[in-house]
Amino acid sequence: MNKVNEDLLRERSKCTFNIEELTHFLDGGIEVTLERKRREQAVLSKREELFCGVPDEYLSHKEKYENSIRKGTILFKILRQIYNMENSNLSDYRNVLNGVLGASISQDGSPFGLHYIMFMPVLISQADEEQKKKWVDRALNCQIIGTYAQTELGHGTFIRGLETTATYDLETQEFILHSPTLTSYKWWPGGLGQTANYCIVVAQLYTKGKCRGIHPFIVQVRDEETHEPLPGIKVGEIGTKMGLNSVNNGYLGFDHVRIPRTNMLMKHAKVLEDGTYIKSKNNKLIYGTMVFVRVIIVFDSVNYLSKAVTIATRFSAVRRQSQLKEGEPELQILDYVTQQEMIFTAIAGCFAMKFNARRLWDTFNGINTQLHEGNFERLGELHALACCLKAVSTADAARFTERCRLACGGHGYMHSSNLPLTYALTTASCTYEGDNTVLLLQTARFLLKVWREIDTVPVTPTIAYLKTVSSPGFQDKWENSIKGIVRGFQIVSMKKISSCVEIMTNKIMSGMSQEDAWNTTSIQLVSAAESHCRAIVLSTFHEDLSKMSSTVSAPLAEVLQQLLELYTVYWALEKYGDLLLYTSISKTDIEYLRRWLVTLLGKIRPNAVGLVDGFDIIDEMLDSTLGAYDGRVYERLMAQAQKSPLNADTVNKSFHKYLKPFMKGKL
Numbered sequence: 321m322n323k324v325n326e327d328l329l330r331e332r333s334k335c336t337f338n339i340e341e342l343t344h345f346l347d348g349g350i351e352v353t354l355e356r357k358r359r360e361q362a363v364l365s366k367r368e369e370l371f372c373g374v375p376d377e378y379l380s381h382k383e384k385y386e387n388s389i390r391k392g393t394i395l396f397k398i399l400r401q402i403y404n405m406e407n408s409n410l411s412d413y414r415n416v417l418n419g420v421l422g423a424s425i426s427q428d429g430s431p432f433g434l435h436y437i438m439f440m441p442v443l444i445s446q447a448d449e450e451q452k453k454k455w456v457d458r459a460l461n462c463q464i465i466g467t468y469a470q471t472e473l474g475h476g477t478f479i480r481g482l483e484t485t486a487t488y489d490l491e492t493q494e495f496i497l498h499s500p501t502l503t504s505y506k507w508w509p510g511g512l513g514q515t516a517n518y519c520i521v522v523a524q525l526y527t528k529g530k531c532r533g534i535h536p537f538i539v540q541v542r543d544e545e546t547h548e549p550l551p552g553i554k555v556g557e558i559g560t561k562m563g564l565n566s567v568n569n570g571y572l573g574f575d576h577v578r579i580p581r582t583n584m585l586m587k588h589a590k591v592l593e594d595g596t597y598i599k600s601k602n603n604k605l606i607y608g609t610m611v612f613v614r615v616i617i618v619f620d621s622v623n624y625l626s627k628a629v630t631i632a633t634r635f636s637a638v639r640r641q642s643q644l645k646e647g648e649p650e651l652q653i654l655d656y657v658t659q660q661e662m663i664f665t666a667i668a669g670c671f672a673m674k675f676n677a678r679r680l681w682d683t684f685n686g687i688n689t690q691l692h693e694g695n696f697e698r699l700g701e702l703h704a705l706a707c708c709l710k711a712v713s714t715a716d717a718a719r720f721t722e723r724c725r726l727a728c729g730g731h732g733y734m735h736s737s738n739l740p741l742t743y744a745l746t747t748a749s750c751t752y753e754g755d756n757t758v759l760l761l762q763t764a765r766f767l768l769k770v771w772r773e774i775d776t777v778p779v780t781p782t783i784a785y786l787k788t789v790s791s792p793g794f795q796d797k798w799e800n801s802i803k804g805i806v807r808g809f810q811i812v813s814m815k816k817i818s819s820c821v822e823i824m825t826n827k828i829m830s831g832m833s834q835e836d837a838w839n840t841t842s843i844q845l846v847s848a849a850e851s852h853c854r855a856i857v858l859s860t861f862h863e864d865l866s867k868m869s870s871t872v873s874a875p876l877a878e879v880l881q882q883l884l885e886l887y888t889v890y891w892a893l894e895k896y897g898d899l900l901l902y903t904s905i906s907k908t909d910i911e912y913l914r915r916w917l918v919t920l921l922g923k924i925r926p927n928a929v930g931l932v933d934g935f936d937i938i939d940e941m942l943d944s945t946l947g948a949y950d951g952r953v954y955e956r957l958m959a960q961a962q963k964s965p966l967n968a969d970t971v972n973k974s975f976h977k978y979l980k981p982f983m984k985g986k987l
């Protein structure tokens with residue numbers, strides 16, 4: 321190993337808790353850590369093949385794609401060897417996904433991502449048993465590579481408005497897939513451009529002359545041998561994007577393409593040979609994979625932010641800039657309190673979201689079991705919870721990643737810091753799998769319904785607090801404690817929801833349509849849904865940490881408690897306007913919270929590097945000149961600069977061709 325930077329060595333020696341213990345805690349147990357490390361070692365055994373050549377940012381679009389395919393096949397091979405999936409269900413499948421995401425060394429996404437992230441989960445959850453037998457093993461072994469083609473040029477959010485049609489032909493017992501307009505072309509699916517040979521296509525089903533709404537179909541788009549597009553298929557790549565440029569997002573059009581009847585995924589709704597349509601027990605079950613992926617995205621947000629904050633923390637320990645006191649050495653920038661606020665709140669955010677991702681996963685599994693038993697009672701609650709947690713976790717990951725980038729000054733702007741790409745990934749997640757505003761509106765829709773029925777219908781766990789804080793005997797007395805702040809957030813949420821109901825009711829009473837009342841109240845609705853989510857995030861972090869703190873050593877429990885306090889106080893200060901409006905908090909309380917925040921930053925300071933070391937992100941995944949474990953920031957920046965193709969020649973040919981003639985006045 322390289323000699324480690326002196327400042328980082330000193331930081332590590334100050335750490336008050338056992339870093340390995342934290343790693344095991346975050347992974348969910350020592351066995352999970354060992355399994356993760358085994359996977360990482362398998363990937364690292366191919367180090368030479370995976371990490372060779374010119375950095376990706378210097379490659380052309382085409383070269384980048386080809387390189388990501390090369391790397392992807394190496395990774396796929398490893399994954400194939402590691403995973404042997406015998407039970408095809410989503411709970412087991414998350415382990416595979418963890419492996420895929422965890423093993424992802426592809427910094428700018430991968431053209432194979434959608435195969436794992438959506439194609440496989442749709443097959444597992446929407447195919448019937450016969451179809452699973454036919455497709456799941458082939459997909460898992462990558463004999464076929466798939467993607468999820470739902471979004472079209474004209475529609476992404478409003479999926480009931482999709483235009484691609486799948487019309488049942490009774491004569492041949494086939495579906496005819498067709499793209500009737502330009503706007504009906506599929507647009508965005510990852511890996512669709514040049515990689516996938518199969519797709520899940522979401523299309524409007526027509527049988528017996530009637531439209532039955534959108535349904536998923538498995539469609540072959542390329543020949544399995546030649547990889548040429550099949551007749552009637554128009555497929556290509558959509559072009560460069562802000563980030564995720566290795567993902568090979570594609571477009572797809574159909575000109576009366578025929579597929580067998582059995583290619584409609586028939587776990588929920590069915591079309592019989594004679595064209596009879598059998599409805600799903602619940603027409604939202606077809607949206608189930610989106611819910612699953614939103615849950616996975618919450619975990620993924622934690623991964624991205626953990627990377628960003630590891631980079632920013634280690635860099636800030638190594639970087640020295642300015643003197644606080646005349647004559648004294650320049651300070652590590654991690655000692656500036658403004659820097660601490662930017663970085664430590666992001667560290668705390670990783671923990672808060674990790675606890676919430678785990679709770680959401682348990683809720684998902686619990687409700688999914690009920691769904692399998694035909695009980696759909698809590699489907700709406702799960703949808704509302706997944707929507708708001710996806711929205712808030714991705715928005716926070718993007719915002720805090722950008723703060724981490726800014727916290728690294730000019731060097732954070734370098735591609736080689738890996739902060740720009742990490743930001744591009746996190747901000748993409750605010751849009752994909754449902755635009756965040758739209759998802760918050762879905763949560764608001766659920767909350768308003770709940771609020772209208774709160775006195776008559778039993779409340780489920782995630783909304784039980786609404787009843788508590790609105791009950792007649794409830795005392796709204798502000799308390800400067802974690803419990804008090806969580807209560808405060810619950811009151812804010814309840815009052816915003818009740819206010820939305822009141823505003824909408826008044827509008828409707830004065831003659832406005834329900835839809836216009838909704839649209840003109842939507843700013844408040846989004847804000848209410850966000851507050852509800854913040855209340856959940858804070859209370860889950862608080863409750864689950866309280867349950868777990870006796871399972872860890874006292875020094876670790878102490879720092880975890882500090883992170884909980886920091887996260888809670890930070891958000892109270894971020895939202896003090898809401899608290900002033902809706903709770904009994906006073907100006908003096910806010911001043912108290914400000915002091916509490918600064919005290920917490922000071923307490924966390926000695927453990928900052930230890931905390932991010934505890935995330936245990938290997939250098940190959942971090943891929944950052946600023947964040948490597950050894951902290952040799954300046955050597956790495958200079959070494960990386962030497963890889964710029966422009967440095968291959970001492971004089972670039974453009975000097976003789978343009979610059980010199982121009983400077984001599986001859987151009």
Ligand SMILES: CCCCCCCC/C=C\CCCCCCCCCC(=O)SCCNC(=O)CCNC(=O)[C@H](O)C(C)(C)COP(=O)(O)OP(=O)(O)OC[C@H]1O[C@@H](n2cnc3c(N)ncnc32)[C@H](O)[C@@H]1OP(=O)(O)O
Pocket residue numbers: 392393395396399420421424426428429430432433436437438468470471476477478479480510604607608610611699700703751752753754755758762765766
């Ligand atoms: C070697 C391998 C290496 C691999 C390396 C991997 C590396 C990885 C690297 C990078 C990762 C990159 C990751 C990229 C991943 C990208 C994945 C993204 C894929 C996609 O984006 S797919 C497309 C997703 N699309 C959407 O999410 C669309 C959003 N729209 C909707 O969800 C819905 O249309 C809507 C919810 C907005 C509205 O639906 P609609 O039918 O119109 O419903 P409404 O009328 O509004 O409501 C009716 C009623 O239904 C309720 N409801 C809506 N949805 C659901 C649901 N899902 N479940 C339950 N109930 C639902 C709604 O609340 C209403 O209820 P009510 O009537 O009020 O009771």
Ligand SMILES: Cc1cc2nc3c(=O)[nH]c(=O)nc-3n(C[C@H](O)[C@H](O)[C@H](O)COP(=O)(O)OP(=O)(O)OC[C@H]3O[C@@H](n4cnc5c(N)ncnc54)[C@H](O)[C@@H]3O)c2cc1C
Pocket residue numbers: 434467468469470471474475476477478507508509510564569748751752753754755757758761
């Ligand atoms: C990197 C990336 C990868 C993707 N991968 C895939 C993929 O593999 N497969 C796939 O099928 N799709 C994929 N998508 C598409 C993605 O799911 C959609 O872009 C997303 O669901 C948003 O839909 P839209 O683009 O139609 O946005 P729009 O709905 O057009 O949103 C534009 C604006 O309109 C607002 N808006 C829209 N409807 C409403 C409403 N009802 N109320 C209030 N405001 C509204 C939104 O809030 C937003 O501000 C991907 C997208 C990205 C960026």
